Amino acid sequence: MNDTPAATAGPPETVRRVTVIGAGVIGASWTALFLARGLTVTVNDPLPDVERVVHDQLRQAVPGLRALGLPTAGLEGNLRFEADLDRAVADADAVQENGPERLDFKQELFGRIEQAARPDTLLLSSTSGIRATEIAQAMKHPGRLVIGHPFNPPHLVPLVEVVPGERTDPDTVRRAVAFYTALGKKPQVLRREVPGFVANRLQAALFREAVDLVVKGVVTEQELDEIVTSSIGPRWAVAGPFRSFHLGGGPGGLPHFLQHLGPGLEGMWRDLGTPKPDQATVQLLSEQADFGASVEELESARDEAQIKVMRALGLA
Amino acid sequence: MNDTPAATAGPPETVRRVTVIGAGVIGASWTALFLARGLTVTVNDPLPDVERVVHDQLRQAVPGLRALGLPTAGLEGNLRFEADLDRAVADADAVQENGPERLDFKQELFGRIEQAARPDTLLLSSTSGIRATEIAQAMKHPGRLVIGHPFNPPHLVPLVEVVPGERTDPDTVRRAVAFYTALGKKPQVLRREVPGFVANRLQAALFREAVDLVVKGVVTEQELDEIVTSSIGPRWAVAGPFRSFHLGGGPGGLPHFLQHLGPGLEGMWRDLGTPKPDQATVQLLSEQADFGASVEELESARDEAQIKVMRALGLA
Numbered sequence: 304m305n306d307t308p309a310a311t312a313g314p315p316e317t318v319r320r321v322t323v324i325g326a327g328v329i330g331a332s333w334t335a336l337f338l339a340r341g342l343t344v345t346v347n348d349p350l351p352d353v354e355r356v357v358h359d360q361l362r363q364a365v366p367g368l369r370a371l372g373l374p375t376a377g378l379e380g381n382l383r384f385e386a387d388l389d390r391a392v393a394d395a396d397a398v399q400e401n402g403p404e405r406l407d408f409k410q411e412l413f414g415r416i417e418q419a420a421r422p423d424t425l426l427l428s429s430t431s432g433i434r435a436t437e438i439a440q441a442m443k444h445p446g447r448l449v450i451g452h453p454f455n456p457p458h459l460v461p462l463v464e465v466v467p468g469e470r471t472d473p474d475t476v477r478r479a480v481a482f483y484t485a486l487g488k489k490p491q492v493l494r495r496e497v498p499g500f501v502a503n504r505l506q507a508a509l510f511r512e513a514v515d516l517v518v519k520g521v522v523t524e525q526e527l528d529e530i531v532t533s534s535i536g537p538r539w540a541v542a543g544p545f546r547s548f549h550l551g552g553g554p555g556g557l558p559h560f561l562q563h564l565g566p567g568l569e570g571m572w573r574d575l576g577t578p579k580p581d582q583a584t585v586q587l588l589s590e591q592a593d594f595g596a597s598v599e600e601l602e603s604a605r606d607e608a609q610i611k612v613m614r615a616l617g618l619a
Numbered sequence: 620m621n622d623t624p625a626a627t628a629g630p631p632e633t634v635r636r637v638t639v640i641g642a643g644v645i646g647a648s649w650t651a652l653f654l655a656r657g658l659t660v661t662v663n664d665p666l667p668d669v670e671r672v673v674h675d676q677l678r679q680a681v682p683g684l685r686a687l688g689l690p691t692a693g694l695e696g697n698l699r700f701e702a703d704l705d706r707a708v709a710d711a712d713a714v715q716e717n718g719p720e721r722l723d724f725k726q727e728l729f730g731r732i733e734q735a736a737r738p739d740t741l742l743l744s745s746t747s748g749i750r751a752t753e754i755a756q757a758m759k760h761p762g763r764l765v766i767g768h769p770f771n772p773p774h775l776v777p778l779v780e781v782v783p784g785e786r787t788d789p790d791t792v793r794r795a796v797a798f799y800t801a802l803g804k805k806p807q808v809l810r811r812e813v814p815g816f817v818a819n820r821l822q823a824a825l826f827r828e829a830v831d832l833v834v835k836g837v838v839t840e841q842e843l844d845e846i847v848t849s850s851i852g853p854r855w856a857v858a859g860p861f862r863s864f865h866l867g868g869g870p871g872g873l874p875h876f877l878q879h880l881g882p883g884l885e886g887m888w889r890d891l892g893t894p895k896p897d898q899a900t901v902q903l904l905s906e907q908a909d910f911g912a913s914v915e916e917l918e919s920a921r922d923e924a925q926i927k928v929m930r931a932l933g934l935a
Contacts, residue, residue: 328869432883454850455867462850489849495837499887502850504832505825505843506860507887509851512824513860521811524873527821528859533805533934534770534778534818535825536855541924542917543844543852544822544829546910550918551771553644557840558905565896567748571815571823572893580881580888589874594862601858602866608857608932615931616924618849 318396318425318482319343324388324412325401326353329429329457331360333399334382336458339373340486343381347391354384366603367459370610371487371619388412389419397425397482399451404430409438417442425478427451431503434496435468446472449479451490452500459609461489461618464500489618515576517591518584524591540612634712634741634798635659640704640728641717642669645745645773647676649715650698652774655689656802659697663707670700682919683775686926687803687935704728705735713741713798715767720746725754733758741794743767747819750812751784762788765795767806768816775925777805777934780816805934831892833907834900840907856928 321337323330326348334357337344346357358379365375385391392398398416402408409428416426426448428438439445450466457463463483467476476492483490493500499507513527522530538547545557552560561568578584594601613619637653639646642664650673653660662673674695681691701707708714714732718724725744732742742764744754755761766782773779779799783792792808799806809816815823829843838846854863861873868876877884894900910917929935 454854460850460854462846464846489845491838491842491846491849493837494839495835497832497835497837498890501832501838501843501846504887504891505828505847506851507884508828508891509821509825510860510864510884511888511891512821516813516817516820517861519811519813521809521813522807522817523810524861526807527817528862529805530778530780530807530817531821531855531859532857532932533807534776535822536852536857536859537925537928537932537934538770538776539847539852540856540928541848541852542921543840543847544826545833545840545904545908546844546917546921548826549908549910550914550921552914554914556910556914557908558901561896561901561904565901568823568826569896571820572827572896574814575820575824575827577888580877580885585874585877585881588861588877592861592865592873594865594872598866598868598870598872601862605858605862605866609853611931612853612856612928615927616848616853618853 317423317478318485320345320394320396322347322392322395322398323401324348324391324398325403326350326357326360327401328360329453329455330399330401331357332364332456332458333401333429333453335361335364335368335378336486337399338378338381339368339375339458341381344383345391345395346382346384347386347388349386357382357384364456364458367456367606367610370607370614371459388415392416392420392424395420395424397427399427399429401429404432406433406437409433410441413438413448414441417444417447425475425482427479429453429457432499434498435466435471436496437468439468439470445470447475449475450500451479451483453488454502456606459606459613461487461613462502463488463490464502465490465492466496466500467492468496487619511578512575514580514584514588515578518578518587519576524588525594540616633739633794634801636661636710636712638663638708638711638714639717640664640707640714641719642666642673642676643717644676645769645771646715646717647673648680648772648774649717649745649769651677651680651684651694652802653715654694654697655684655691655774657697660699661707661711662698662700663702663704665702673698673700680772680774683772683922683926686923686930687775704731708732708736708740711736711740713743715743715745717745720748722749722753725749726757729754729764730757733760733763741791741798743795745769745773748815750814751782751787752812753784755784755786761786763791765791766816767795767799769804770818772922775922775929777803777929778818779804779806780818781806781808782812782816783808784812803935827894828891830896830900830904831894834894834903835892840904841910856932
């Protein structure tokens with residue numbers, strides 16, 4: 304995506320009101336970001352105590368938003384809740400959907416949304432696993448829907464995978480990219496739909512080998528994590544895998560690297576593990592899962608470090 | 620490695636003189652780090668213009684060393700060259716070997732080194748692919764040898780994989796860990812020898828899927844790199860894969876994550892690609908390998924960003 308429009312200070316002219324459907328962890332994080340970027344947000348979720356849940360999540364997001372240099376005072380002034388779906392989307396410029404990962408649910412949901420929303424409302428799904436082609440199957444205007452899959456938490460991590468379905472209108476893709484870019488995100492349009500999209504597939508590939516190395520007793524979970532955070536993690540924060548190997552090939556770059564190390568690479572590929580996440584594996588991995596603090600404490604520490612890294616890289 | 624000794628200002632009492640065997644990119648980078656940490660370094664390499672090559676590499680390492688807060692003035696005052704192997708290792712406290720990746724070569728080399736060096740000299744190999752058990756097969760005292768495999772470039776990236784062979788003396792491992800820790804590195808002892816060790820296996824696993832996604836036309840190399848540097852790269856710079864999924868499982872942590880997402884994970888594992896690095900693949904990947912600047916310029920930019928990230932994380 305070298306043709307991504309340059310970031311601007313606020314959201315594009317056309318998006319001022321966003322409706323967030325589903326106020327789980329992802330939906331609440333989107334809500335925090337949208338509010339901090341000056342948008343008006345309507346949250347739609349059938350949960351009885353949704354207001355309390357969202358307020359709690361917003362409070363947790365404040366340190367991160369502040370560290371990103373975003374305003375955090377009076378955020379909730381632009382927030383409202385609307386349990387009726389039709390009313391919730393009626394005046395939205397964009398809808399960001401974060402419902403359960405069930406095809407039938409999302410099909411029915413977007414069938415209703417396209418009728419209740421204006422014809423020009425941008426329709427976005429945060430799904431990590433279902434293709435836009437499938438979700439849009441029953442829509443009258445499938446060209447309006449595109450996947451906007453964030454990396455958790457969306458208010459901190461820059462990536463949004465924008466994944467068009469077979470019938471998504473190119474203009475919908477363009478508008479989604481402009482929308483996310485204006486929010487300070489790094490949208491990346493995929494050229495083909497593939498299960499799990501790109502980031503989660505890469506993550507799964509590395510994790511499979513990581514699980515195998517722990518199962519084989521080469522390292523513990525904590526030791527493997529230390530290896531990653533002191534080598535390939537910081538490396539891939541500054542240069543992706545292709546650029547990294549391009550720089551590992553001397554003046555001849557990636558072509559030289561592939562010609563000379565290709566055979567060795569294939570040998571290593573053949574030797575990679577294929578563990579099964581069966582009960583014995585799950586038990587072993589669960590037994591080792593002691594990271595020395597509560598999940599909440601670890602999460603705060605991670606987000607704090609995440610922001611430091613992003614600031615160092617000019618991503619925040 | 621929670622029992623790694625705390626870092627100290629300089630090298631441990633016992634290591635003041637290091638002999639670097641092989642002055643390629645890795646050997647020269649080790650040389651730069653050893654000199655900047657106040658050690659006396661003897662370089663042994665049969666290359667006729669080895670002095671010029673090492674001086675050039677040292678000059679290139681200076682900005683990085685300076686950014687790490689290390690002294691860079693008069694480094695070469697503690698550097699000497701000795702083409703004769705026996706003389707080069709005669710008074711060394713430690714030997715860091717970076718020769719060609721051939722078993723017969725390394726076997727013969729360490730056979731000679733153990734005779735020419737003092738009995739207490741720490742013997743370390745930077746090999747990325749050969750097990751200490753094999754290299755030490757012909758040694759009289761195989762307990763003296765341990766792998767100290769850095770991540771390139773060693774003067775910048777913290778990780779050193781310390782990999783004992785079957786007959787490596789535990790005291791050799793302890794001394795290697797103390798040596799690298801005192802140099803400001805993050806040594807990680809592996810519990811078992813495995814081909815490629817850990818970091819390169821994880822890298823190969825992710826790269827296999829990356830190649831497959833480019834071959835399938837889902838993204839270009841540059842787009843995939845952008846996805847990595849805006850999501851899993853910065854994430855793994857601050858939390859390794861196990862800790863990351865521990866934090867993706869809510870209050871129940873990794874056990875909850877594995878119980879609930881294990882089946883989905885296995886489905887994704889089954890769906891991962893198994894590309895062949897054949898000529899067609901190499902050609903496609905080579906054609907896309909345009910990163911908009913020379914390898915040298917890209918390398919400087921990478922190292923500069925690398926240092927910023929490491930400083931942000933307190934790794935430098």
